[in-house]
Amino acid sequence: MEREFAVKAKGVIKSYDNSHALDGIDLEVRSGQVLGLIGPNGAGKSTFLQAVLGLLNTEGELEVLGLDPRKERHKLLQKVCSITDVAVLPKWMTVEQVLQYVDGVHPRFSLEKAKSILSKTDIKNHSKIKTLSRGLVVQLHLSIVMAIDAELLVLDEPTLGLDLVYRKEFYSQLIEDYYDGNKTILISTHQVEEIEGVLSDAIFMNQGRIVMKDSIDAINERFLELRPNQESLERARSLNPMHIRTELGREVFLFEGTEIDKLNGLGEVRPPFIADLFMAIMDKTKSEVQE
Amino acid sequence: MNILAALIRRELQEHKVGFIYAPFIVTCVLSLVIISVYFGLTDIQTAEFNFTTKIYENEQALEWMATADIRQITAVMRSGLVVLALPILLTIAFAILAFNLSTFADERKDRTLIFWRSLPVSDLTTVMSKILLVTLILPLIVLPNIILLHLISLLSASIFFATNDIVPFGWVWSAYSFTDWFRIIFSLWAQSLWSLPLTAWLMFAGAFAKRPIMGALVPIAVVVVLEGIVLKTNYIFTFIEDRLGFWTRASSFPKQSEELRVVDVSDIYLMISTQDFWIGMALSTFLIAGIVYFRSRNNDYSSE
Structure with missing residues (x-):
């Protein structure tokens, strides 16, 4: 069995x-x-x-x-x-x-x-x-x-x-x-x-704790990364990203549970790399603890 | 059974220099010395030990050889052969000493312990394989060396006696007891069991101490001194001293100690009948349990 x-x-x-x-x-x-x-x-x-x-x-x-x-x-x-x-x-x-x-x-x-x-x-x-x-x-x-x-x-x-x-x-x-x-x-x-x-x-x-656990498929559905066009920056920010980081002078937004349709057209959209997602979650956990 | 065989084979592969090559090299050197003496190339004469063909120039010696009965010849021959084999026994004893102290310390130090423990072999099986190697297998490896030395000695002597018209070629062989091979192996096994508390103690020191030599010596020194001061006795010191020597010469052995002799198998029953032997076995069991405990706790692996 x-x-x-x-x-x-x-x-x-x-x-x-x-x-x-x-x-x-x-x-x-x-x-x-x-x-x-x-x-x-x-x-x-x-x-x-x-x-x-x-x-x-x-x-x-x-x-x-x-x-x-x-x-x-x-x-x-x-x-x-x-x-x-x-x-x-x-x-x-x-x-x-x-x-x-x-x-x-x-x-x-x-x-x-x-x-x-x-x-x-x-x-x-x-x-x-x-x-x-x-x-x-x-x-x-x-x-x-x-x-x-x-x-x-x-x-x-x-x-x-x-x-x-x-x-x-x-x-x-x-x-x-x-x-x-x-x-x-x-x-x-x-x-x-x-x-x-x-x-x-x-x-x-x-x-010593598990801060997140999920399947890769579920992670890819749940989290999306947006590299917004210059003109869509404010619009992207208004959609309340869970994390923002800067990559080569360009802001990269991470969204949790946001529908892809809302992000399409604002820039390049794709599932985040695990390493980037991990860093974002760590930052989020850290700021929550500080608050 | 297969697992034990694999474990023992692994130990022999790792320690082949000490356990296989060294006794064999000593056997070869001794054989060369014996051949050289009988062929008149050299002789050994010290205060304690004479090994020379010059004694056969002595009329009395020649007369004794002509008239002695077979039991007398066998007794003399046995004494000589026991002495000749001593360097082989000392060599393996040193190899065992080094093995006992290092076997559990080295695997921890070079971190191979993590690999060994990643395989389905219990700590008890591993520890018992090392004990079995020392007590049962190594005597079996030493025995062929002793037999080879005996045969080379007898052959050299026979050729020497025959070519010098001292006695016929078969004189030596008729007095040699081939059943002594069994006596030797049983005696070596008895020695291993007799010295088992020391073996187990040294392995225990290797399993728990960062510096096994210190771990082996310091606690014993402290206990011996304390016993002397508090109880005014020296039981522990005598216990250790006895275990370092031949079992037939221990203070508790219930038979008159003789300088050099080949033991009777019945002597093993005498040894087993002593209280000291069973105290040693109980102590060994306790120490083996301690080795298993410490080995199972040596998990200092972490990449974090």
């Missing part, structure tokens, strides 16, 4: 010395979603992903693939894969050795599939991991993960420190060769613009 939700969190809290790294997270991630966790440093993205992987004890209710990650971590990891920016593959191992090891410990790993994926890369089986560039190590890690028949993939800043070519390759490989519509993927990254086309849903986090 297919599971409706891959992750269910209710009132999840993680405290460190009187500060909340997670401050009451309520979230339901449907199976098959590709969810982006977007937020500044300290927003709680990594902490939440660690909790999902059962690496942290948290308060509140948390269920991942029907299991309690704190108590059933070992069972959970048979169905969950992860890549984090700090997960280091052992440098002393050869590629062949690390593949053999994963094959020995993971019941859902296909050695043949991993080798087939690697055969399309520059990574050689006999190479020692310490001789590979950071880009190739991440590619190797992704190849291992892609050869595991997991239900949930957790990616925490997986491409941090990689150059543009490897970053693009990583996400295109992930979506074209890995994502099949049934797998659920949670991605946290600072390079929001690079994963925008990959996401089905996004949550914005700040100071």
Whole structure:
């Protein structure tokens, strides 16, 4: 039977010395979603992903693939894969050795599939991991993960420190060769613009809280960005935009829940980039707090 | 079972220099020394230890060889072979010491811990794989080296005796007990179990302390000193001292200690029957639980 939700969190809290790294997270991630966790440093993205992987004890209710990650971590990891920016593959191992090891410990790993994926890369089986560039190590890690028949993939800043070519390759490989519509993927990254086309849903986090969550389709319907013509500036302003920013000396208006017909004719209208929307929401939240 | 095999294979791959190459190199060096001595190229004479063919110029020695019964020859030969194998045992002991201290500290330091823990292997299974490696597998890896050394020693001696018309070629072989191979492996396993509290303590120090050497030494020093001051006893010091040495020579071992001998398998029953052994096992269990606890809490990964 297919599971409706891959992750269910209710009132999840993680405290460190009187500060909340997670401050009451309520979230339901449907199976098959590709969810982006977007937020500044300290927003709680990594902490939440660690909790999902059962690496942290948290308060509140948390269920991942029907299991309690704190108590059933070992069972959970048979169905969950992860890549984090700090997960280091052992440098002393050869590629062949690390593949053999994963094959020995993971019941859902296909050695043949991993080798087939690697055969399309520059990574050689006999190479020692310490001789590979950071880009190739991440590619190797992704190849291992892609050869595991997991239900949930957790990616925490997986491409941090990689150059543009490897970053693009990583996400295109992930979506074209890995994502099949049934797998659920949670991605946290600072390079929001690079994963925008990959996401089905996004949550914005700040100071341990979720400040917004929605599907990308719903976001695109709900928010519109207008670059008004010089003569339509006042008219645009009168429509009460939620946020105004300046880009190369030109004002850009962000509208929430405004019909597209009202904006057409005032300038260039299109859905906002996730990064711009995030900044706008952060500014809005900040000014609301100040008020 | 497959998971344990994969974990142990991984450890052997990582520590192949200490666990496989080093004992084998020492075996090769010792073999060369033995061959050189029997072929008259060198001899070793120290205050404690003589290894030279010059003793066969002695009439008394030759007479003893001609008249001794097989049990006497076996006993003498065993003593010699035990001494010859000591450098191999010391080498693996140092490799184990370094492994115990570093295995949980290194994975935390180089952050490979996050990769290992991203795979479906429980902390208990990982810890037990390391304990099994040290107690069960490494003796099995050391054994072929000791056997090789024995065979090279016997062959060199046989050739020397036969070519010098001292005794026939088969004289040595008839006195050699091939069942000693079993005695050796059981003795090594017994040693591993006897020293398990030390193994577990060193691993525990690596799991909880930023500086494992300090973490291993300081608490022990404090407890030993406190015991001496408060209780006026030195039980803990003796406990540690015993665990550092051969199990048959421990103060609690209920049999007269002999300088050099190959143990009987029945000696293992004697060891198991001591209270000290079970105190060690209980302490080891407690420490293993502590290692699992600390390893599961080492989640200092965060990109934020």
